[in-house]
Amino acid sequence: MKKYLTFLSLALLLSALTTSCGNDDNPEDNFIPARDRAEEAPLSQAIIEEYLDTHFYNYEEFANPPADFDYQIKFDTIEGANANKIPLSQQVSFKMAKDRLKDGLEYKLYYLKVREGDGDRPEFPDIATITYDGIFINKEETTIDYTRRFDASTIPVRFDMTAIVNGLQDALVEFKGATEIITNPDGSVSFEGYGIGAVFMPAGLGYYVDPPVTSSIPTYAQLIFAFHLYENEMGDQDGDGVPSVVEDLNGNKLEEDDDTDGDSLPNYADADDDNDGRPTSDEIEIDGNGNITYPDEDGDGIPDYLDADS
Incomplete structure (x- = not known):
């Protein structure tokens, strides 16, 4: 499965x-x-x-x-x-x-x-x-x-x-x-x-x-x-604290094609989504009730965990 x-x-x-057809000595055949x-x-x-x-x-x-x-x-x-x-x-x-x-x-x-x-x-x-x-x-x-x-x-x-x-x-x-x-x-x-x-x-x-x-x-x-x-x-395949459904940035309900940093590792499986050297888990905030917020330190509208220059 x-x-x-x-x-x-x-x-x-x-x-x-x-x-089994062809010349076994030539795999291309x-x-x-x-x-x-x-x-x-x-x-x-x-x-x-x-x-x-x-x-x-x-x-x-x-x-x-x-x-x-x-x-x-x-x-x-x-x-x-x-x-x-x-x-x-x-x-x-x-x-x-x-x-x-x-x-x-x-x-x-x-x-x-x-x-x-x-x-x-x-x-x-x-x-x-x-x-x-x-x-x-x-x-x-x-x-x-x-x-x-x-x-x-x-x-x-x-x-x-x-x-x-x-x-x-x-x-x-x-x-x-x-x-x-x-x-x-x-x-x-x-x-x-x-x-x-x-x-x-x-x-x-x-x-x-x-x-x-x-x-x-x-x-x-x-x-x-x-x-x-x-x-x-709820799935969080990379354990970064961001639910994998949230990492579907284009909203097409496919997990494979969202890759913020272009490293060929989709966001749902990437523990550093923006490849800035800081783990995604360090760039989000989770309170005692499990509520998640996504800080945006430089105020550019991109949450820190997706913003390589934040």
């Missing part, structure tokens, strides 16, 4: 796959460049929409939960005894989500909102506690199943939302966490009013040509994550 290569160069992010992301986007959308048209989820169980229902989303094909089920395509919503590497490229990101949740909504750079079920949709490899689970956790796991695949990050902000966390007599924890949903993401918002080496995910695979969202907490 990690958002690998977040800080690597564009050249490396567009690294090639190798094949085996170099296959990644496909153009803009050309791949409509193909990804078509694959996802085909899946949504031909599959359904267990909506009837959610409508009338049996006594032992675990509230897990399950998908199946619309055929045979399930021929009259309502397809996912009639039950999902979508939002436009930006590609992180190619300017101007956006995707239709489909998500299923089974239950929005009644608690707090996470911001895009927050820390979220979720359970999840990860499934790929494969149209590339004839020797691999069309769909297959590649990762899952039924135990709540805390994830830095800036370090998971972009499509899941973009979907989680559409949901809310639990209203109540209950510690049971046996020491286990349960949640009330949490969000339940799923996201259907194109390869460009998933792993594209670089799936984790330990996974079974093929290249260019579309991904599905079904999830429960339990908790979220």
